[in-house]
Structures are given as C-alpha cells and as structure tokens.
Amino acid sequence: MDRNAFIHDAAPFDAQAHGQPLTGYACRFRLEAYDDALYPDHGLRLPPQLARAVAKRRGEFLAGRLCARRALARLGIASADIAIGPDREPLWPAGAIASISHAGDRAVCLASADPHVIGLGIDIESRIDARLAGEIRGVVVDAAEQAVIEAGFDDAVAGLAAAFSAKEALYKALYPQVRAFFGFEAMRLARVDEGRLRFLAAADLSPTVRAGQAFEVDIAFEDGGVRSIACCLRARG
Known part of the structure; x- marks a missing residue:
C-alpha cells in the first residue's frame, strides 16, 4: 500500500x-x-x-x-x-x-x-466490553468509586471506561506538577455530572497537589468510545 x-x-x-x-x-x-x-x-x-x-x-x-x-x-x-x-x-x-x-x-x-495552562491531558479510549471491564475494574476503581459509577451512569461498563479515561487524562495534566508516576488509586472518583467527572486526591502528591484537593475532567462519548480532557490552570490574581 x-x-x-x-x-x-x-x-x-x-x-x-x-x-x-x-x-x-x-x-x-x-x-x-x-x-x-x-x-x-x-x-x-x-x-x-x-x-x-x-x-x-x-x-x-x-x-x-x-x-x-x-x-x-x-x-x-x-x-x-x-x-x-x-x-x-x-x-x-x-x-x-x-x-x-x-x-x-x-x-x-x-x-x-x-x-495560565500549567497542565493538559487528553485521553481517548475505544469501547470496552463487560469481560474487559471485569478484568480492569479492581485496578481502576475501588468499591466506593464503583458505587459512584453505578449511581451516575445508566451503563456501568461505559462509566468504568469513562473513569479509566478520565484518570489517564488527569495523570497527564498533573504530571508537570507531580513529576512522578502515580497510580489509579491516587485519584478517587467522587461525583458524576453531565459531561464531567470530579475526583479527589487520595494523598499528597506534590506541594501543589494535596490530599482532598478536587479535580474535574470533561468527558464525551464519541466514535464508539470515550474522550476525556483535563486542564490545570495557574491561579490568577
């Protein structure tokens, strides 16, 4: 070709x-x-x-x-x-x-x-099926996060894919501040809104990323999968 x-x-x-x-x-x-x-x-x-x-x-x-x-x-x-x-x-x-x-x-x-943009992350994921969801669920989210997914999404498999994608995007956006690898458990899904997921940091990751700090990721289901965008802004003022 x-x-x-x-x-x-x-x-x-x-x-x-x-x-x-x-x-x-x-x-x-x-x-x-x-x-x-x-x-x-x-x-x-x-x-x-x-x-x-x-x-x-x-x-x-x-x-x-x-x-x-x-x-x-x-x-x-x-x-x-x-x-x-x-x-x-x-x-x-x-x-x-x-x-x-x-x-x-x-x-x-x-x-x-x-x-003013100090961190940016985009992630795209293809559709996952129930089998794959079963394999990755325990790695991506804990039981409390899974409950948030089931309450916030009509399709829990799609919701898990969204949480996975959003955490990937958030990792990319926060890397310039953290400068080190952190796993899925470092960001815990706290809320599902229309087109947006809210996460709370589970531990201090850097002087500017502290335990309990909230981060939001925009999500959209498209091309049969999901797209997530995380953007971190410098404080103005």
Missing part, C-alpha cells in the same frame, strides 16, 4: 475545558501502510526508545507526533522532533503545553500556548 495512505481523515478541532479554549488535531491511521521510512518522509526521527518496539507502537507514535506538530502549528509554534523525557513524557517546545493520545486507529493531540 502507498505510504501516503498511512494518515487519513485528519482534521483540526477546537475544545474547551473549564471555559479554557484549547486547540487540537486528530487523525486516523492505517497500520498496514506503516513503514519506518515514514519518519524521514515527514521530517521526523524514529526515537531510539522505539528501536525495539513493534510496528504497531512505531505507527501509533508517528501518528500522535504528526497530530502534535499540526496542533502546535495551529498555535503558530513550529516543532520538529518532540523528544521523549525520562518518564516517557513528551518534551514540548517553549511556550506550549500539549497532550497526545491514541486508541485503535485514532490519534489526537490537544495543545495550548496560554501561560
């Missing part, structure tokens, strides 16, 4: 979280059209961290980086390679903060150049 067929249905989009305008770019990709030569074709370098990765990982990484380049370009920020940090986090160019996610054949990046 022609390598030019790798990326398709690519388009910009705009989003908001807590009233904050955000700039995005999304695409679909065909793994059967992936080739390592696509990296130099697009002016990118296959990172050494992916030297032993399977083709699927290399392909989805490339699709995410292409979305990132185009999202940043919409903000007037030129970017070549976006390096990988010590915790596998993207190292964004000065003046930008962004987040990448991919699921199935989809990739997406959300970005901002607003200095």
Whole structure:
C-alpha cells in the first residue's frame, strides 16, 4: 500500500475545558501502510526508545507526533522532533503545553500556548466490553468509586471506561506538577455530572497537589468510545 495512505481523515478541532479554549488535531491511521521510512518522509526521527518496539507502537507514535506538530502549528509554534523525557513524557517546545493520545486507529493531540495552562491531558479510549471491564475494574476503581459509577451512569461498563479515561487524562495534566508516576488509586472518583467527572486526591502528591484537593475532567462519548480532557490552570490574581 502507498505510504501516503498511512494518515487519513485528519482534521483540526477546537475544545474547551473549564471555559479554557484549547486547540487540537486528530487523525486516523492505517497500520498496514506503516513503514519506518515514514519518519524521514515527514521530517521526523524514529526515537531510539522505539528501536525495539513493534510496528504497531512505531505507527501509533508517528501518528500522535504528526497530530502534535499540526496542533502546535495551529498555535503558530513550529516543532520538529518532540523528544521523549525520562518518564516517557513528551518534551514540548517553549511556550506550549500539549497532550497526545491514541486508541485503535485514532490519534489526537490537544495543545495550548496560554501561560495560565500549567497542565493538559487528553485521553481517548475505544469501547470496552463487560469481560474487559471485569478484568480492569479492581485496578481502576475501588468499591466506593464503583458505587459512584453505578449511581451516575445508566451503563456501568461505559462509566468504568469513562473513569479509566478520565484518570489517564488527569495523570497527564498533573504530571508537570507531580513529576512522578502515580497510580489509579491516587485519584478517587467522587461525583458524576453531565459531561464531567470530579475526583479527589487520595494523598499528597506534590506541594501543589494535596490530599482532598478536587479535580474535574470533561468527558464525551464519541466514535464508539470515550474522550476525556483535563486542564490545570495557574491561579490568577
């Protein structure tokens, strides 16, 4: 297959979280059209961290980086390679903060150049079935959180997928403040609102992320799955 067929249905989009305008770019990709030569074709370098990765990982990484380049370009920020940090986090160019996610054949990046945005996370997940939900439920939420899901969603499996996705997005958004890995148990689902989940930090994670502190994540069910956006803002004043 022609390598030019790798990326398709690519388009910009705009989003908001807590009233904050955000700039995005999304695409679909065909793994059967992936080739390592696509990296130099697009002016990118296959990172050494992916030297032993399977083709699927290399392909989805490339699709995410292409979305990132185009999202940043919409903000007037030129970017070549976006390096990988010590915790596998993207190292964004000065003046930008962004987040990448991919699921199935989809990739997406959300970005901002607003200095008040100090953390940004986007996560997309494909639909999960009852079997998979049973396998991950005890890892993603505890019994109290599961009760919140069952009370707040007509479909508890979809609700679990939303909680999973929202926690992933929140991890990405809080990483710049925490600078360390934390698990699903660190953020506990407290409330389900229309299009939004509220979490409480279960422990002190950093001087600015304290136990009991509340965080909200916007969610939307789309493309048969779920999309979550978390945005952390610098205190104004």
